[in-house]
Amino acid sequence: MDCCYIGIDLGSTTTKAVFLDEDEKILGRGITNSRSNYELACQVAREEAEINARFELLKRRLADNPRVAPQIDALMDNLSCQYALAQHLKQLDALRNEGSNIVKHWIHHKDEFDKYVDAQETIFDSLVLQAYQDFLPDAEVQSDFFRDLATSLYLKQADIISKERFLSFERLVGVFDAAIIKVENKSFALFYQEYLEFACDRVIEMEKFRELKEDILDAVDEIARKEFNILNTVGTGYGRLTLPFAKEQIRSEILCHGLGAHYMFPDTRTVLDIGGQDTKAIQVDENGIVTSFQMNDRCAAGCGRYLGYIADEMNMGVHQLGPLAMKSKRVVKINSTCTVFAGAELRERLAYGEKQEDILAGLHRAIILRAMSLLARSGGVSSEFTFTGGVARNEAATSALKQLIDENYGEIKINISADSIFTGAVGAALFAKRDPKGVMADLEISKLKAGSRTKQPEMEQQIA
Amino acid sequence: MNVDEIIDYCENLYNDLDLNYVKDWKAAHRSKAIGYLPVYVPREIIHAYGMLPVGIMGGGDKLEIIRGDAYFQSYICHLPRSVIELGVSGKLDCLDGVLFPAICDVVRNLSGMWKMEFGDKYVKYLDFPQNFADAGRDFYLREMRQMSEDFEELSGRKVTTEDLNRSIRLYNENRRTIQDLYDLRSEKPHLALTFEVYLLMRAGNILEVTEHTKLLKEYLALVVDCDRPKLDNIRVIVTGAFCEQPPLSLVRALENSGCYIVDDDWILGNRYQTCDIPESDEPLRAIVDSYLSNTVSTASRYDDSEDKGMHLADMVRSRDAEGVVFAAPSFCDPALLERPMLQNVLSHENIPYTAFKYAENTGQIQVIKEQTGTFADSIKLWGAE
């Protein structure tokens, strides 16, 4: 039995889960969009983390085997891609069925009804084919979340089909919108054994892995059957009060962020987290314990959401904003990061003839200026400085931050980790281990255990 | 210098947040500089002690606030945070002291913050009397005497009656020249453009008084000969902007939206007296008396008279204005609390008005321009009714 601790961070935009092993090493991470149902988001994130943990264990197991070791990276890449494919296909299937149901519901005239069902079938067939292409190790993934992937592809196909067959594009979109909500609110991770089998089967068919067939099958089988012994779970984040946890299992996100940042970078003394809707500036001591903090949670100005609005206004994806801003040669001064005026201010600047990239550079600087104020209020910036949260993935933001820190605090070591979005969840998991209030998880927690041999009645209900 | 050069000179002074003029002046005169916040301080006294009065009105829209926000929450106006920013970034180091006149609770508290942050400099909170009778006179006189003693120590100078009278004389002249400027603008707004008048007035915050008077006179002499087109603009009074200032782009935008600004309360402190302060044997007393009886009405003063607010209506009439623009900084207690009372009076007198809020670093110029533009149009189309 593998003992582990779980930390769950329920944020406003995304929910993260982290599995920590006995040696305080990160075993698995999972992330999903929070939707409107925190409990489900928590479950899905947990399941994703558990799968991720299984893969980690699988990797460790396979890496021990000298026959497999040389190809371990390629093998793991392929396995995880095929796994993801299997899950994606399952979700597509569910979406297809749901779509049919909805068409049946909405359209009563038989001829019409047949046309739309056919159209759906065609679209989904092409989506399935597309999936086989997309889920390859070197394919460029546009998004982590099923909803985003499915939406863009579906819309593209629906556009083509509706024109070809003289059908209503709006209607097809309507069906999709109704179906995706239902599908999104279900859990699919239960079928992980099925996915692992699928992945395994497809991988051992490949030329390069054929010889390792037995080794792979053995390892996968062992890992598939493994049970996790979860000693404690701690929840944090804005939605933490909705978790069915005892008070001792809930921690403030300030403390979790502080401890998590310290874990990733032990010399951290200042932490800045810019999330979807709030910003936190935290000072920690040498043990990762918080000594002071400031939060800005009353207003989403200068947070992830603000960038979302800007992206919408410019008809771009949020991840495209950073790269475009980096192209700027001249930063335009933006004075307010108010989300209400985001659009108006943007349009005004464009009307004055300012370039997109220059305005964007200005916006990024404005966001960071706001963060600098909060940092100053919390007690300043001391080395080392760790930057976490979704916005930390934005290169224009980090560039502006580096510049402003340099200008105002001198030489400070700045840490940005690819895993920074999991900081809160890592901290929560650490609290789960270091400050336990109970040994075995109680019944409430076991409800969230994915892959448990005993299928809980509630779980069955969720599967269509 | 020609008109453009004069205005460029003023604009450079306005933009120079490092206060190089002050540094140069101090070196040349081997003396000190005393900063003051809006609205009004008796600069004559500072001047008499051989020191340079420097008006601080915030950092405008060019100053990035890095540390200032750590001192003030978001629902406090912008001025104090830019003033602190200037302070902690060393731009006000050339000032040997700062005066904080009573205008509102934010500036009042700022005086205490200044003491804590810059304790080695002279800091004084100037409580003006809101009682305009003998009690107030007595109190204010004692305050001015105390401040004079402080200045004596600070400047290392003893000051005579003649010194004070001389300063009074120079500032009287400065105020008269400003009056001429405002009268010219009211008479010929197409010549004395508001944008230019504004920068000239801002220059009065920093230039030594005789230099400023000289500059104004030069401008007045030259601008009357300029060939500038007359525009079909309405005539308005702008009020409420006596402390935190609008950015230059907003000043420009107001003019460009179809309004001739024929009077305003920007930089009010430099034109606070309604007539000369008489020279006398007791100059401090004269300054005090003048404050109590011959100064303007503004929101930071107490007024429980029956004709409160009528000064605005009177100004509209004397300047032949067609409407009033209420421009106040966001969160400004004096301007915003006063507003409904003034608006009531205007409604009563059938004078149209419009109102908006701004911040010294506002970027939303377009929106305001549209509002005042519409106001201008409506007056042109429908007249005063």
Added chain:
Amino acid sequence: MEQVTVNGTEVQKEQSMVLQKKMIGEHFEKLANAKRDGKKVVYTFVPGNLNELIYAFDMIPVHPEINALQSGMRKKSGDYIQEAEKSGHSKDVCTYVKCDIGMMKKGNIGPTGEKIPEPDLLLLSYTGCFTFMKWFELLKQEYKCPVVMLQVPYQGDGEITDAMRDYIVRQLREEVIPVMEQVSGRKLDEDKLKTLLESSARAEDDLVWVWNSAKNRPSPIDAYFGGVYYIGPIFTAFRGLPECEDYYRSLRREVEFRVANKLGPTTPEGELNDQKYRIVVEGPPNWTSFREFWKIFYDEGVVMVASTYSKVGGLYEQGFRHDPDHPLETMANYCLGCYTNRNLPSRVDLIGQYIEDYQADGFLINSIKSCNSFSAGQLMMLRKLEQRTGKAGAFIESDLVDPRYFSAANIKNRMESYFQMIAAKRASV
């Protein structure tokens, strides 16, 4: 009266609360009958209130601030504020003013459901708050009654000067008293004034004793949430009157009992005997969600051992008492010493002193959006206090009576984080 048996002794718990309720009820009755009884009504402010002077002229005081906070607690203020905003008042200004204006526009019905009588005099005690000045200018336009202004100069340098005191005394002599004589139709009764001042001083002694009781462990009082009740009689319409003395005597006895029995304060959620954290508070409370706000702290086992808001109407712990032998000077000193009339460095000194004297684990600043007098500079106070005392400060934002600016979720979130932080620090030491 509640008779309870505690440790075998019969005790009348909360007699002071009963007395207080009675006092307030009688006061509003007096007000309701003012016109009938030919009594003159004076509107004035809590900071710098001249209760003894008002009663010396046999007039009745009304405090618009108190009306506003009562409206807040009764969940009526939201409507009143919107009413005022509709008629042209800015979103950015003090919500007490807007609440008062709105209440006036809706008929001026007081907390007892009866109309509050219109003022015969507006006594503008301009103490510690710029907004007061404009508030009464606004009211004057509505009520068209006499107004007299008493300017209380700000302690800019952290001390009371002769010039300041003389100025106030002169205004009292030359403006305030003559106008009050005119309005009341009688001359100032100097003997009565003296008696009232003597009574005030006695009540002040008992009040100071009560504040100091919080130095005990556990603290028998909550100096913030409970404290706002304790300051009622002394800061509003009762100081100088015998019922006020009775109240503080009774309160003191109750607190003495609690100290002797190691009991904590009574809260709406129950007694707080298990006190985990001792906190000093700066800033006014939120009125519209007062109970919810209190509960956030009760749930964490937090007792407030000292507060600055409870000194807005006068600071007595440093030795000041109303001095009946020098009535005008003493009233001047009293006004000058009100909390919001003190400069920022003195406020920081005071809070720092409280943290030490009351052995606090930390402090809280409740930053009120619409009150610049309290709020401007609180962020600096936070940092200075942390530096000076080494104790962490919590910073939250809300408003006096605008319900739109109170978010229980945000406050709870921040406070939870704050207390977990303190607990973690304790554990790691």
